[in-house]
Amino acid sequence: MAAAPQPTSSLQFILGAVAVPRHWQLGIGPIIAAIVLAIIVVATLFAPLYVPHDPLSMDAVQRLKGPSSEYWLGTDAYGRDLFSRVMIGGQVSLFIGVGAAIVSVFIGLLIGLVSGFFRIADAIIMRIMDSLMAIPSILLAIALVALNGPSLWSVIFAITIPEIPRVVRLVRAVVLSAREEPYVEAAIAVGSSMPKILWKHLMPNTLAPLIVQGTYICASAILTEAILSFLGAGVSTEIPTWGNIMAEGRIYFQIKPSLIFWPGLMLSLCILSINLLGDTARDLLDPRLKKREG
C-alpha cells in the first residue's frame, strides 16, 4: 500500500510521484482523440500555407456554389471559399480557447494560492469570487463587447472572467488540504518564508488538477466563442471564426446546410477530443475519480 510508484519520467515527477500510475493504460478512444486534435491543430495552424483561396475575397458570381474542384466545400453567400474560411477560422477559435485557458488558469492559480494560505485574504477574495460566479458568462460577454467593441481580447477577457472563480476554488481546496501536511509544517519550523512555502511546497500540488481543469476551460471557451459570434457579440464579423461562419450561414440553412455543417463538425470534433483527453488526463492523474468497472 505504501509502495508509491517510481517516478520513471520527468512528467510523472512534475505531476506528483504518487498520482501517476506506473502503467499508462490508454484505451482506443483517447488515442483517436489525440490524433484528431493533432490533425485539427496542425491543419488550422498551417492553413495560410495551403488554403486555395483568400478567405475574405468575395466573388458575387460564385455565391452559394456546391462543392467543386475549385471550391472544395462550396462557397458562402458572398462567394467566399468555405474550405479556406473554415480552416483559417479555426485559428481564431483555437487561439481563444488556449488563450482563455492559460490566462484563467494562471490568474486563478495566483489568487487561489493566496486565498488558500492567508485567512484574511481568503474571506475577501472568496466573496468576490462568489459574486463573479453569479454573473452569467454570456451576459457578461455581451456587456463587455458592447462597451469595448468586438475585439479578440474583449472576447478572451469575457470568457476568462467567469472561469477564474472555478480555478480559484480548485487551487484553494488543494492548498487548504496540502497546508495541513506535516511537510509544510516542517518547512515552517525550519524558517522558510511564506512565499517560498507557497511556491515550492504548495503550488506543485495544484498542477495536476489544473491541467485537467485547463482542458475543460479550453473546450468551453471555444464553444463560448462560437456562441458569442453566433449571437453577434463575438469577434468582429470580418474575421472568420467557426462561430461567425455558422452565424452567417444560418440564414441559408434551408438551401445550403453545409455552411453550418462543416464549421459545426470541426467545432464538435475539436471540443469532443479536448474533453476526451481531459477525461483521460483526469483518470490518469487522479485514479480515485475514475469510474469503477463492473
Add this chain to the structure above:
Amino acid sequence: MRFKNRRFDDADRVLNIRDLSVSLSGGHQRPILDKVNVTIHQGETVCLVGESGSGKSVTSLAVMGLLTKDALTVTGGVIDLEGQNLLELDHKAMRQMRARRISMIFQEPMTALNPVMQVGAQIEEVLDSHTKLPPREKKKRVVDIMNQVHLPDVERIYNSYPHQLSGGQRQRIMIAMALILEPKLLIADEPTTALDVTTQNQVLALITELQEKHGTAVLFITHDMGVVAEIADTVYVMKDGQIIEHAPVETLLRHPTEEYTRRLLQAVPSLIPRPARERNGAVEVLDVEGLRKVYGIRRLFSRAKPTLAAQDVSFSIIRGRTLGIVGESGSGKSTVARCIMRLIDPTEGEIRVASTDIARLSRRELRPHRRHIQIVFQDPFRSLNPRWTIGQSLIEGQLNYGTSRSEAIKRSGELLELVGLPADALKRYPHQFSGGQRQRIAIARAIAMRPDVLVADEAVSALDVSVQAQVLQLLDELQEKLGIAILFITHDLRVAAQICDEVVVMQHGRIVEHDTAANVLMHPQHDYTRALIEAAPGRHWDFANFKELEPA
C-alpha cells in the same frame, strides 16, 4: 501474569487454512502469502502477529473473500470453514457467508460506519440483508446485542450518528454488528490500535467476554505484543508472507524457538523506566510557563462553549535531558507541542527558548528563533515533501539561515551518515525509503538546524517495534553527541519509560503529575496515572527476557 491456557484439541475446528498462497496479479515477484497454514477451533482466540507488510491483513481479507480484485489473486491452497472451501464459493454464496458465518471488525470504526445513518439502523441493516424478521423482533434483537456490548443508554445511542459517539462506543457498535448473527468466526484486524489504552482494555475484555458467551472463534490481528499476551490462546508469527512459528501463547512468550520471534519480543520496550541521567550543568533551554490554549472564542456570532485544549501547563527542560509528555488522545499533549513550535498561537503563557519569550512574537520576528527548536512528526510518509529529493529537504532550513548551498549539501551528507543512512541518499526521493528510514531523514532535517530543543511528536508511534527500538536508540545517541534537549510526546508508556528522564502526565489539558520517569511509572501518585499504567496491556510480562516482570 496469567495467560489463557485452555486446550482446544477436542473442540471443533472452525477455520482451517491450508497452504494458502496469494500473489500479485500478473506479477512475477515473490508471493504475498506463501503456503500459510492456520487452524482455529471453536472458542479459541488466535493472534496473528508480525510487522507491517508481513501479510497479516492479506490473510484475513482472503478469508473474508475481500482481496482487491485484479490486484491480488489466490494461487493455491484451501480455506476450509466448517468443511466448506470458501475459495470455491461464488460471489452470492460468499455474501451469505459474511455476517452469518464470518464477520470482521476493523481498525478505524469511524470510517467503517456510515456517517449519515443512525447506528441502530446500521445494525438493523445487517438483519435486513440476512434474515426476515418483523420490525418489532428486529428492534429487540438490536437492543439486545447493544446491551451485550455494554453500551450505556441504549435507547439514545440507537438513534445516534457515529460522530456523536466516542471511539470506544463506535468500536462497540462495530462489534455488535459483527456478532448479531452469531457468526462462527470473528476476524478482528487491529481493532484496538486506534483506541486509547484504557478504552483498548475495555474492548479487549468485551471481545473475550462475548467470545466465551457465544463460543465464537476469533482471528485477532495485531502488531502489539502486549495485546497478544492479554488475549491470545494461540499465536502465529508471520514474516514476509510466511508463518514462521506458532504455539500457545505462554509457550511462545517463554520459549520462542525462532530467532525472528526472539528479536520481535526483545524489541518490545520495557515498562521499567531507565534510570534518570545526571543533571549536570543546569542550563534551561526550554521553559514553558502558564501555557493556555483555548479554541473557539473569537467567533463573532457563535455561542459555542470555548474548548480548553491546554491550561496552566508549565515545565522546563535542561540541556541533554528528555522530558516526556504522556496522555491519551484529547489530553492536550499535541496542542502543547504545536504551541511550543508556534504552529498554532497560544492564548496565554510564556514559552522561553534560549531565554527569549517566543509566545507573542509575530511570524517575522519569530523566524530568527525558529532555529533553536525543531520538530519530528508522527507520520513518516507525510513529513517529507514527496516531490523533493532528500537533499533538497535537508538543505532547505540551512539555506534559510544563510548557509551557502555547497556547505549545506556537504553538511547534509554528514548528517545522513550521522543518522545511519548512506550519503548518496541525498539524490533520492522519499518514496524510495522505508518508514524508519524516513523518520531518520526527518530527524536529520531537524538537527541540521543545530537546535537546542527537539520536539518529537509521537515520532515513533507509526513504526514497527524493531524499527521503533532503532529510532529510539538513534535519538539517544544524538542526544549524547549533541547535547540536545528532547521533548518527547507519546501515548505509549513503554516508549516513555525507555527514553525519558522526566515524565509529565496530562489529562483534559492539564498536567496531573510531573516527576522523574521512575517515580511516575513505579510510584504513580495520581489516579489517572495509575489507571493508565493499569491499562497497559501485558504490563506484568517482561517480553525481552521471556519471563514475568519482577516486582520492583
